[in-house]
Amino acid sequence: MVSVLSCVLPVIKLYLLGLRVLLVQLFSKAFRLPVMPRQDGKVAIVTGGVRGIGYEVVRHMASLGAHVIIAGRDEQEGLAAIKRISEEHSEAKVEFEELDLASLQSVRQFVQTFKARDLQLNILVNNAGVMLVPEGRTKDGFEQHLGVNYLGHFLLTWLLLDALKDSGKHGPLSRVVSVSSSAHAAGEIRLDDLNSCRHYSAHAAYCHSKLALLLFSTHLHRELQHRGFPVTSCAVDPGMVDTALYCHLWSPLRPIQGAIARLLFRTPAQGAATVLYAALSPDLEGDCGGGYWANGRREMTTPPTFDPHLQLSLWDASRRLLGLH
Template identity: 75%
Template sequence: MLSAVWTNLIPMIKLYMLGFKVLLVQLFSRRFKLPVMPRQDGKVAIVTGGARGIGFEVVRHMARLGAHVIIGGRNEEEGLAAVRKIREEHKEAEVEFIKLDLASLQSIRQFVQRFREQDLQLNILVNNAGVMLVPEGRTEDGFEQHFGVNYLGHFLLTWLLLDILKTSGKWGHFSRVVNVSSSAHRIGEIRLNDLNSNQCYSAHAAYCQSKLAQLLFSSHLHQELQRGGFPLSSCAVDPGIVDTALYRHLWMPLLLAHNVIAHLLFRTPSEGAATVLYSALSPELEGENGGGFWANGHREMTTPLTFEPQLQLSLWQASLQLLGLQ
């Protein structure tokens, strides 16, 4: 019993200490302002979780630049409302909603099928949707929710769209996969023998594991694409601590504090979207300059664990097996 308490308490303490450190850095750092990005006419983008928060700001900005943007989300009413709002602001905006529940492998496959039926190219995939510190539970297919939604769902989505992303890219105009992660990856551990947290559940540990898994996936994918010579890059982004609904499952005392200080210390969704947009659109990140891990408008070094080839490969192979992929 005591062991289980410590298993839950230690990751929680580590995550909240990291959060406090990140808030201090944000407080004393100049916030990245997105430079003017080139027009995106003719390009097609998919943004998961694009109906609110950071994702909505990403969709809105891309649509304003002329891209055809598809919002993937599980709440149809919310998604259609986001589409209407963007079209009201920009009457010529090409934006649409397709239902996507990342907690359901069937829903992911149906989303990809509906997208394929439109016979569109795909230049940008922003894997943005996610859950944080949710109570213990399983996805439709039996995966732990953080691992299943934040990581495995996006793994499958990317895998099923890879052929379109590859053929849509051109030399000098690479397609891009942008994985929205978190500084929480720095204290994450990959438990290859217990990826679904069956042995002992900690929401904090599970969340951090899912964010580290995203970085390992992003890095391994980028290397595979480079080795294959494809005009497609993959990078990961930390948007910082942003004032969104993601924090509604915080420990209660911190949740009450969050409601008081968020507007003072947290970044706005627009500010959080800035580095995501930079990674997805900037000509400076073309070709060999793509990839890596980005935060506050700059490429950053991350933990040595992220670059461990054997861990990347082991997680990749385990993911393929869990998803029933070749």
């Protein structure tokens, strides 16, 4: 009975939460990104920038003059994305570098290659993710949602912090923007079972990973501000967006998924608007940075997000899993 409930309850919670989000989106106006300042001379890394929200973030940053590095797994998709952006903006400076967030070795290799180029780094957008994928493990043995959505981005950010700090000393502060989800509200952090070994549910694992990413973002911002480093960290909920992320939805919904998405979901460009605002807006400079943003506004989150003990406990547990000292 307990096993059945542990599988069914996360599904019910996530779909009820999704229904609420859809209703809110139906009766509210999508945030429109104001005109952002030019980003000439700035360097940005965007994970998962070959399609969906990530692609729209890369496309817009490149149109403003930023040098954008798409970090992703599929080189062919990356080159195709670069081609489309270059055809639209002939002066765009966009490139692709291989990064598999399901492999710690790949993350380390990506950072090593980036640092060897001696580039500055002004913006890091932790956007890539998986949702409701079948039970499985990353190359390092982590549950897939935890490994890709959270731990891979934790390690990437940790290894790039020095570059972000150095770049933030000269002009506007550097920024880390992590794409979370309203699904974090249905998540919980089980420090004794982060890999969901006891009772696996893809729905629960996804929610847990998005809550973990939000806790990471909040704790990182507090630490950076406390130590006086010129970097801010915030999390963004892009809303429910019509992207490939939803390809593993509950099977009875799949025949009508396209119709639902067209009617109720936001477009990738609309989903990217708040991500871009968090990454580029002068309004979020300095003490105004940090927080959790949705539809262009700073939002409150669930009580666990504000628990400094939970934040620190997860931070320390994550460092141990990643072998960071």
